[in-house]
Amino acid sequence: MTKDHPREVVQAAVAAHGEDTVIDWAVAFLTGEISGEAAYGAELPKLVAITGSANPGGWKAPVDPVNYYWIRVWAARVFLYLWRDDVVDALLAVEDDPAWRVREHVARITAQRELGQLVDGLLPMLEHELPRVRAAAVRAIGVAGESEHVEAVEELAGDPDHTVRAAVERALARLSERLGPRSPRC
Template identity: 45%
Template structure:
């Protein structure tokens, strides 16, 4: 996405410490443009092997990215996809949409959850995937799915939200109640 066969542009030096992702992505966008920064994130999100995008992994992940690339034991490879998806909360290009929607089915729940958040922020049509994730084992994923359904869901997703109103987890029930209100307003139910 970042340019096909052309090599990616050199990245700026990563600031010291633990900069907020918003600041990292602003720095990156200032260096390669917002479309270029979104392209780098989308390329990493789509990648099966983060080693193919080592510079981006190091920029987004810092010391954790270095650990991921060197030993892969303390930081699993799927973390690179989480960092890439999180980057798309701060920089965007519509060409990244299909990758985000595809990764809603990622085997790593953190990747799928972050892609739900990006889908909501970018108003991507994620209703069917959010309905599937509404049945996830982890309450935090179910709550994120409920929020996504409130924003992106359609009339066929109302039943999934209603099931979440009976969830054993209070945070999920709260998110589902808000989602139901949003759906009712958006869809005039």
């Protein structure tokens, strides 16, 4: 069985339920308005619509609550393919989510949508233990950051992980392109 790409899943959900409805569901899952228990209970048809699977995690029933954060990850992923301006409020509400995968998606969305208002909330991710999280934050800051964020990115130029260092190089180039060269420090 071939699993559909997330973009195709979201497109199918929109075709079946409408764009605003799918966005509303994703916001409700992301922000916890629809709980994990409800997502695998009464609200399961909504979860199926945005994930393309009746059991997206492949877990045995009942689903262990430790895995409920995946619902927020899948909901955030929707915003890589669908957008409405009020989604920013939901992203702001979860920028410090306890699950690093949710925060990583917030960074990805920030970069894709150039959401400068989310950049400050990404700064703690620059110190995350996982290189992929640091790199996602650096990329987002490169796209949507301002001059006050440059120093935080520069501090990762010597990161032990090559993907983070490469992201720093690209982010600094992009920031310089967008903001102009930095004035020398006194």
